[in-house]
Amino acid sequence: MSGRCKSRSRANATSMSGSVSIDERILRECHQIYTDTDNGLISIARSVGLNLLPPRKKITVMLMGNHSAGKSSFINWYVDEHIQRTGVAIETQGFSFVTSGRKRESLMGKATLFLHPHFKHLQDFKGVSEYLTTEICTSRQKRFSLVTFVDTPGLVDGYMKYPFDVDQAILWLGNACDLILVFFDPMGQALCKRTMNLVEKLNESQGEKLRFYMSKADEAGSDSDRQRVLMQIVQELCKRPGLNKCGFDMPTIYIPNPNKPSCCVNQIEEVCKTLEKTINQTVQMSLNSLENDCEVIICAITDKLNTDRQHSADNSQSHCIGCMLCLLGSFLLFMLLAVLLLGGLSNPVFQMALGEEGREALTLYLVPVMKALVSMPIDHQLYCCGGLVMVFVTLLILACLAFRTRPTMSGWQKRQLKEKLDFVEEVLNKKKRKLYEDYLRQSLGEHDMV
Numbered sequence: 001m002s003g004r005c006k007s008r009s010r011a012n013a014t015s016m017s018g019s020v021s022i023d024e025r026i027l028r029e030c031h032q033i034y035t036d037t038d039n040g041l042i043s044i045a046r047s048v049g050l051n052l053l054p055p056r057k058k059i060t061v062m063l064m065g066n067h068s069a070g071k072s073s074f075i076n077w078y079v080d081e082h083i084q085r086t087g088v089a090i091e092t093q094g095f096s097f098v099t100s101g102r103k104r105e106s107l108m109g110k111a112t113l114f115l116h117p118h119f120k121h122l123q124d125f126k127g128v129s130e131y132l133t134t135e136i137c138t139s140r141q142k143r144f145s146l147v148t149f150v151d152t153p154g155l156v157d158g159y160m161k162y163p164f165d166v167d168q169a170i171l172w173l174g175n176a177c178d179l180i181l182v183f184f185d186p187m188g189q190a191l192c193k194r195t196m197n198l199v200e201k202l203n204e205s206q207g208e209k210l211r212f213y214m215s216k217a218d219e220a221g222s223d224s225d226r227q228r229v230l231m232q233i234v235q236e237l238c239k240r241p242g243l244n245k246c247g248f249d250m251p252t253i254y255i256p257n258p259n260k261p262s263c264c265v266n267q268i269e270e271v272c273k274t275l276e277k278t279i280n281q282t283v284q285m286s287l288n289s290l291e292n293d294c295e296v297i298i299c300a301i302t303d304k305l306n307t308d309r310q311h312s313a314d315n316s317q318s319h320c321i322g323c324m325l326c327l328l329g330s331f332l333l334f335m336l337l338a339v340l341l342l343g344g345l346s347n348p349v350f351q352m353a354l355g356e357e358g359r360e361a362l363t364l365y366l367v368p369v370m371k372a373l374v375s376m377p378i379d380h381q382l383y384c385c386g387g388l389v390m391v392f393v394t395l396l397i398l399a400c401l402a403f404r405t406r407p408t409m410s411g412w413q414k415r416q417l418k419e420k421l422d423f424v425e426e427v428l429n430k431k432k433r434k435l436y437e438d439y440l441r442q443s444l445g446e447h448d449m450v
Contacts (some may be wrong), residue, residue, distance in 0.1 A: 022442045023283050024146055026435050029055045030286045033427060034293075041293060041427070044420045048300040054292055055286040056118060057147045058099065065183035066192040070215035070255065074150050074183070079139040084151060086190055093129025093162075095169070096151040100144050101136035108133055116148070119176060127164035142272060144396045146279050150177060155194045162389070167198060174202045179278045180209045181271065184250075185222040186229040191236050200240040210272055212237070216260040217252035226252065226264065276448025287436055294428040308409050315405035322399045329395035330383070342442045359372050 034041045034054035045052045061070040072084035075098050083098055097112055112132040113120045123129045137144070151175060153166055165416060174180050182199055203210060222227040234250055251267035409417070 007335040020174070022438055023279060024057075025144065026283055026439055027113075027286060029056045029431075029435060032292055033431065035291065036124055037416055039423055041297065043426070044424060045293070047417075047420070048297065048304055050300055053118070053400070055289055056282075058146050059178040059275070060118075060150060060176070061179045061181060061275065061278070061284045062146045062150040062177040063150060063181045063183065064152045064170060064174075064195070064198065065155065065215070066185050067156055068187070069137065069154065069185040070185035071151055071154075071181075073182075073255050074215070074253075074268075075151060077268075078142060078147075078149075078272075079137050079144050080138055080141040081139050083135050084140075093153055094133060095128070095153070097132075097134040098149040098151065099134065099136060100139065100147075102138065103136065104138055104401050105136040106133065107136070110440050112445050119173070121172065122169065125164055125169045125172070128169055132161060134226055137260075138439055141278055143216060143275055147275060155192055157193050157199070167194070170198055171201055173332075174206050174209070177209065178282060180211065181204065181274075182212050183215040184212065184231075184233050186214055186226065187216060191232065193410065194238060196240065201242070211271075212250050213267075213271065214250055214252045216254055218260070218264045220264075223264075248293065259291065282350060287432060287439065290432050291428060294432070295425050297424050298421065298428070301417055301424070305414070305421075308414065308442070311406040311408045323400035325395050329392050329399065332392050332395070352418070417433050 032040075035045070035051065042052050042054060063074065065071055075084050076082050080097070080098075082212050084096065097116060099115075107115060109129055110123070110131055111130070112134040113123060115134055122132065130377050152170055152173070155166070182195070182203060184195075197208065212233075214226075216218075217226060220229055230252070231249060252265060253268040254262070254266055255265065256266065256268070281293060284429060332430055
């Protein structure tokens with residue numbers, strides 16, 4: 001029996017190896033498109049005032065439940081390695097991330113946050129940073145290369161005190177993760193109030209991520225005992241607001257043990273199917289996010305180029321107005337100087353500068369103005385001259401204000417921005433389309449592609 005199970009497991013792993021490589025490649029390429037140092041979407045978005053986060057290369061699955069519910073045991077079974085400590089005691093006191101890599105390694109504290117930047121806000125919870133660990137495993141079993149597990153502290157009621165606010169940390173993690181697996185241990189702790197309260201709060205905002213399982217089903221006694229415990233768990237959940245609005249499944253699972261066969265129905269493969277479905281959804285969401293982010297960047301770059309074009313037009317108009325004001329002010333200043341020097345038209349130097357025809361034309365136009373000024377009292381003459389000076393100064397100030405232009409981009413900056421626009425459009429129209437075709441081809445096949 002154990003041999004047949006192992007051979008079936010190897011066959012499944014072999015049959016899925018192609019899809020794993022395609023999904024993994026798509027997620028990695030999406031991540032690379034965002035994070036490329038030379039021409040990544042993040043740097044391009046930052047240049048136009050946008051902030052983007054790269055899509056994750058793996059899904060994040062949080063496991064929660066009472067202590068000794070089998071969370072760590074499930075991880076060990078999934079990766080086919082003894083990566084997490086198990087036992088009846090509260091082995092997991094903090095948050096343990098389990099992810100795949102090329103070398104077996106254990107990371108502590110802030111190294112975990114550096115490896116998982118999406119969870120950096122965990123350091124905002126006092127005391128959590130000291131209880132963060134990451135276990136890097138080289139296993140390639142099942143879909144582990146595309147999964148990061150988050151093993152949470154075992155939940156208990158009563159006097160148990162945690163070194164940090166475990167409830168708030170789990171609620172925040174539930175919001176950041178892609179899937180939440182809740183394990184209920186039938187051996188006396190399934191109805192843990194702390195677990196029920198957290199499930200109720202998570203259901204308010206993350207209900208679509210929750211999946212419930214009765215773990216260690218092979219240890220629950222006879223079939224009647226197991227059904228009784230299962231009904232108790234379901235009834236307790238249905239008492240909670242929000243959880244009683246629709247039905248939910250409660251598969252019975254346990255870790256297969258060749259040395260301890262059991263007649264209990266084991267639906268642990270359903271968990272693997274749930275992970276598979278979440279991976280597929282994540283690939284689709286990453287491609288959709290890539291499309292949406294490209295469209296946002298294209299709109300931002302287009303708006304910036306249009307704004308620069310409008311600023312250039314406004315600047316040209318301002319320059320024209322400033323030049324007209326300068327010419328008008330210069331004309332008034334010339335008129336004032338000409339009136340003041342009218343009495344010196346007989347001056348040989350002035351006459352030589354204007355010429356005979358210029359002197360006669362200036363005399364023709366300015367003599368009436370001079371006669372009008374002479375007929376005025378001396379104080380009125382001063383007022384008129386002062387008024388002309390004030391008008392000239394006002395026109396000069398207005399001209400200076402008109403010459404104050406809006407900032408515009410240089411030709412080099414506009415060329416750079418247009419190159420970025422062309423690149424993002426290429427990502428949207430070519431790279432994203434190709435990734436979508438590769439993803440659909442693994443499901444539909446070459447002949448079913450339109």
